[in-house]
Amino acid sequence: MLPPGVPGMPASTWRLRSDAWEYLRFAIKGIAAGGGDITADEEIFRSLGALETLELYWAGFGQRYVRLVHELLLDGEIEQALDLIGRVVYRLRRSSVPDDRRDDPTDDAERAERANDVDPRPRFEVLLIDETTPADRDQLRAELLRMRSADDAFIYEYVVVPSADDAIAAVLTNPNILACVVRPGFSDRTKQPLSRDLTETIALAHEQGGNTTSVPRSIPASVRRVVHLADTLTALRPELDVYLMAGAHIEDLAGTLSRRFRRVFRREDQLELHLSLLRRTSHLYDTPFFDALRDHARRPVGVFHALPVARGGSVVTSKWISDLADFYGLNLLLAETSATSGGLDSLLSPVATLKKAQSLAARAFGARQTFFVTNGTSTANKVVHQAVTSPGDVVLVDRNCHKSHHHAMMLTGARPAYLDAYPLNDYAFYGAVPLARVKQVLLDYRAQGRLDEVRMITLTNCTFDGIVYDPYRVMAECLAIKPDLIFLWDEAWFAFASFHPVTRRRTAMAAARRLEERLRTPSHAAEYREQQARLTDPVTGDRAPDEVWLTERLVPAPDARVRVYATQSTHKTLTALRQGSMIHVHDQDWHRDAEEPFHEAYMTHTSTSPNYQILASLDLGRRQVELEGFDLVQRQLDLATNLAQAVARHPLLRRNFRVLTAHDLIPAQYRETSRPMPLRDGLSSMWKAWATDELVVDPSRITIEITRTGVDGDTFKHEYLMDRYGIQVNKTSRNTVLFMTNIGTSRSAIAYLIEVLVKLAARFERERAERDEDVPVVDAGALPTLPDFSEFAPDYAAGAGMPDGDMRAAFFDGQQRGRVEHVSPTELRARLARGEAPVSAGFVTPYPPGFPVLVPGQVISPEVVEFMAALDTREIHGYDEARGYRVMK
Ligand SMILES: Cc1ncc(COP(=O)(O)O)c(C=O)c1O
Numbered sequence: 001m002l003p004p005g006v007p008g009m010p011a012s013t014w015r016l017r018s019d020a021w022e023y024l025r026f027a028i029k030g031i032a033a034g035g036g037d038i039t040a041d042e043e044i045f046r047s048l049g050a051l052e053t054l055e056l057y058w059a060g061f062g063q064r065y066v067r068l069v070h071e072l073l074l075d076g077e078i079e080q081a082l083d084l085i086g087r088v089v090y091r092l093r094r095s096s097v098p099d100d101r102r103d104d105p106t107d108d109a110e111r112a113e114r115a116n117d118v119d120p121r122p123r124f125e126v127l128l129i130d131e132t133t134p135a136d137r138d139q140l141r142a143e144l145l146r147m148r149s150a151d152d153a154f155i156y157e158y159v160v161v162p163s164a165d166d167a168i169a170a171v172l173t174n175p176n177i178l179a180c181v182v183r184p185g186f187s188d189r190t191k192q193p194l195s196r197d198l199t200e201t202i203a204l205a206h207e208q209g210g211n212t213t214s215v216p217r218s219i220p221a222s223v224r225r226v227v228h229l230a231d232t233l234t235a236l237r238p239e240l241d242v243y244l245m246a247g248a249h250i251e252d253l254a255g256t257l258s259r260r261f262r263r264v265f266r267r268e269d270q271l272e273l274h275l276s277l278l279r280r281t282s283h284l285y286d287t288p289f290f291d292a293l294r295d296h297a298r299r300p301v302g303v304f305h306a307l308p309v310a311r312g313g314s315v316v317t318s319k320w321i322s323d324l325a326d327f328y329g330l331n332l333l334l335a336e337t338s339a340t341s342g343g344l345d346s347l348l349s350p351v352a353t354l355k356k357a358q359s360l361a362a363r364a365f366g367a368r369q370t371f372f373v374t375n376g377t378s379t380a381n382k383v384v385h386q387a388v389t390s391p392g393d394v395v396l397v398d399r400n401c402h403k404s405h406h407h408a409m410m411l412t413g414a415r416p417a418y419l420d421a422y423p424l425n426d427y428a429f430y431g432a433v434p435l436a437r438v439k440q441v442l443l444d445y446r447a448q449g450r451l452d453e454v455r456m457i458t459l460t461n462c463t464f465d466g467i468v469y470d471p472y473r474v475m476a477e478c479l480a481i482k483p484d485l486i487f488l489w490d491e492a493w494f495a496f497a498s499f500h501p502v503t504r505r506r507t508a509m510a511a512a513r514r515l516e517e518r519l520r521t522p523s524h525a526a527e528y529r530e531q532q533a534r535l536t537d538p539v540t541g542d543r544a545p546d547e548v549w550l551t552e553r554l555v556p557a558p559d560a561r562v563r564v565y566a567t568q569s570t571h572k573t574l575t576a577l578r579q580g581s582m583i584h585v586h587d588q589d590w591h592r593d594a595e596e597p598f599h600e601a602y603m604t605h606t607s608t609s610p611n612y613q614i615l616a617s618l619d620l621g622r623r624q625v626e627l628e629g630f631d632l633v634q635r636q637l638d639l640a641t642n643l644a645q646a647v648a649r650h651p652l653l654r655r656n657f658r659v660l661t662a663h664d665l666i667p668a669q670y671r672e673t674s675r676p677m678p679l680r681d682g683l684s685s686m687w688k689a690w691a692t693d694e695l696v697v698d699p700s701r702i703t704i705e706i707t708r709t710g711v712d713g714d715t716f717k718h719e720y721l722m723d724r725y726g727i728q729v730n731k732t733s734r735n736t737v738l739f740m741t742n743i744g745t746s747r748s749a750i751a752y753l754i755e756v757l758v759k760l761a762a763r764f765e766r767e768r769a770e771r772d773e774d775v776p777v778v779d780a781g782a783l784p785t786l787p788d789f790s791e792f793a794p795d796y797a798a799g800a801g802m803p804d805g806d807m808r809a810a811f812f813d814g815q816q817r818g819r820v821e822h823v824s825p826t827e828l829r830a831r832l833a834r835g836e837a838p839v840s841a842g843f844v845t846p847y848p849p850g851f852p853v854l855v856p857g858q859v860i861s862p863e864v865v866e867f868m869a870a871l872d873t874r875e876i877h878g879y880d881e882a883r884g885y886r887v888m889k
Pocket of ligand 1: 375377378379402404464569
């Protein structure tokens with residue numbers, strides 16, 4: 001039975017748990033110091049009630065501990081209760097030094113507990129799933145403490161739950177769990193009071209696990225349920241290490257189940273299990289390149305090569321620049337080396353530590369191959385384009401993609417066919433490209449007999465503003481039209497998504513894996529045959545009209561090729577030094593068709609002196625996400641939701657700002673679920689939206705509309721947020737500001753932002769009240785309409801109404817001085833009025849929005865000129881206000 005006021009165990013507990021313990025400590029400390037009546041403080045008992053539910057899924061203390069604290073308080077044993085509460089708080093704060101312990105423990109058990117509390121080694125938790133008695137659990141704990149050795153690099157503790165439901169609840173709510181031990185004695189259903197959200201999420205998780213389970217019929221039901229649970233847990237958190245501890249017939253089980261379980265143990269092999277758990281964690285912890293670099297830095301080395309800063313050579317003895325070492329520390333210089341031997345490795349031809357670091361990253365991100373890139377995703381994109389496309393290939397590309405894609409095609413000679421995203425004219429930015437649009441373009445190429453020329457499609461997932469595609473669906477439907485299409489997903493802003501059970505499914509690598517598995521199943525083959533009967537006339541072989549292909553959810557042929565690349569700016573959303581990026585590959589034709597060109601492309605764009613500090617940081621960033629990625633991403637999403645809620649609820653904020661929701665950012669036809677901010681309603685609501693909607697919004701990004709403040713986005717960013725309060729944001733539009741949270745965002749940072757927004761809102765209201773009526777305010781209606789891509793000029797266009805063009809030819813024509821003239825906007829308007837069709841000689845890219853409104857060879861339309869005239873951005877690349885547009889003569 002839940003105590004009054006306790007809503008049941010929610011799907012996200014990290015904040016609730018630490019708040020409840022912190023509150024108890026604060027309140028009881030006050031009572032201990034100044035007297036006061038415990039029973040007068042209802043919050044104390046509410047916290048205890050909440051903790052009794054929460055602690056089931058966390059190691060170390062548990063429900064019994066909370067009950068003990070409760071009893072001590074009721075008995076008036078305040079000091080003793082405070083000691084117990086203090087222990088938890090030290091642990092939660094990750095501090096190993098108790099600050100107000102009074103007495104020395106007298107018995108051994110107590111001494112061991114206290115030694116455990118202050119043990120400074122990194123600690124993780126292991127989930128054990130079985131029906132157990134309190135005596136079993138005590139014994140397990142005692143055995144564990146006995147097996148611990150001073151030589152172990154890490155320590156762990158058990159979370160023991162009785163049922164499959166509880167196991168799912170535990171891995172969803174407790175990110176410290178890194179391994180699971182399944183014993184077949186577990187029951188199915190939980191007896192815990194869980195929130196509706198968590199109950200629904202558990203049901204969804206069971207369903208997903210059921211979808212991935214394919215066990216031979218010969219296997220008995222008792223084993224099937226074990227397999228189902230293992231699949232469910234792994235689908236939620238693939239980084240978990242799952243062991244089976246069984247009694248009889250373990251040799252038979254080992255043969256059947258080895259894919260699911262890291263190892264199968266007998267009950268009495270506790271020590272083996274213990275060693276396996278520690279060893280596996282040390283594999284996650286392993287950072288081969290960082291370790292090699294650190295070793296190298298400690299070795300005495302003579303440098304008779306390049307790089308005078310190596311080992312501080314040119315710096316520490318300098319009269320003038322020794323502050324370089326003072327500021328960065330000597331280690332930076334000790335770690336600067338151009339060596340590729342002595343434990344280090346060559347990025348261009350890795351065989352040792354870098355090779356290993358990259359393969360660990362592939363494991364972490366669910367890729368088949370991963371490549372480190374030291375010059376950002378700008379370079380990563382160029383590598384992939386060059387690796388898989390050739391001059392003359394058609395590449396479908398979203399118009400508002402990053403400029404590196406345009407530059408890549410300028411270099412490769414591939415012909416871009418731009419796909420326009422739906423515009424969000426009220427906020428002056430773009431959404432995403434609807435799948436129906438992509439399908440239509442592919443069908444148009446098919447109708448023209450040119451489908452074989454279409455080689456690749458590249459889409460930005462998620463977009464800068466946080467609109468997220470469903471890569472599984474996009475790839476499946478595109479492959480149904482063009483079975484060998486290659487996909488490049490620009491995940492510059494989405495590296496974090498691999499580490500949360502809901503966001504992961506929309507990463508390119510997870511989708512590729514799922515698609516490949518699906519294509520192999522007999523049920524898929526049946527589904528394909530059944531749809532083909534509708535799409536193609538069995539007698540004449542004629543295809544059904546395009547409308548049918550557009551409305552059906554297309555099923556790809558079972559032999560379609562899964563060829564998927566993802567580029568990620570690791571540095572943008574995870575721990576890595578600036579420019580640290582990765583390319584992840586899941587390409588079924590890698591060895592046959594891509595590996596060699598990829599390596600040539602990688603050589604083309606990679607420096608022969610790659611920055612080792614960036615590479616080491618990628619190695620460390622990978623370690624971090626494998627060990628605590630879920631924790632960090634869950635916090636990030638929660639904090640962002642908190643910010644959104646604060647803006648929606650606070651009367652002053654609500655009057656001045658508005659958080660844009662899925663209803664504002666995604667037209668209704670691309671959503672099946674109806675909630676405007678799914679995560680605000682709970683994890684299950686987010687799960688459903690992310691499982692079904694064509695497009696969803698990344699909840700870690702909060703776009704706030706500021707029209708009512710009377711200030712435009714750029715002024716808000718520079719003059720208000722940065723200059724006055726030191727708050728940095730990146731993207732604004734005329735009337736919106738984008739606040740991004742990341743894994744480094746803290747609760748204090750969110751609190752500060754809310755405080756600043758409140759101050760600003762108060763100020764805007766005051767200014768509005770005192771405003772001179774004669775001074776106009778920003779008029780949202782005057783925002784320029786975003787121009788679509790017009791078309792390539794006839795010299796470069798494909799003709800026959802097809803959208804692709806030879807941008808490389810246009811670019812190099814535009815490089816010849818004699819072929820280009822500068823034309824002022826006024827003159828350009830005059831030419832347009834005369835019916836001329838001026839052609840851009842170069843790229844013109846305003847920031848924001850940050851993508852080219854003109855590319856070489858593009859016809860300059862009246863809409864582009866009007867858009868540029870209305871823009872008030874500070875930075876426009878490729879356009880010189882004094883000289884005007886660069887136009888082909
Ligand atoms: C969608 C997208 N792709 C690629 C890039 C380039 O990434 P990097 O800064 O790592 O070179 C960016 C940069 O903002 C981007 O927004």
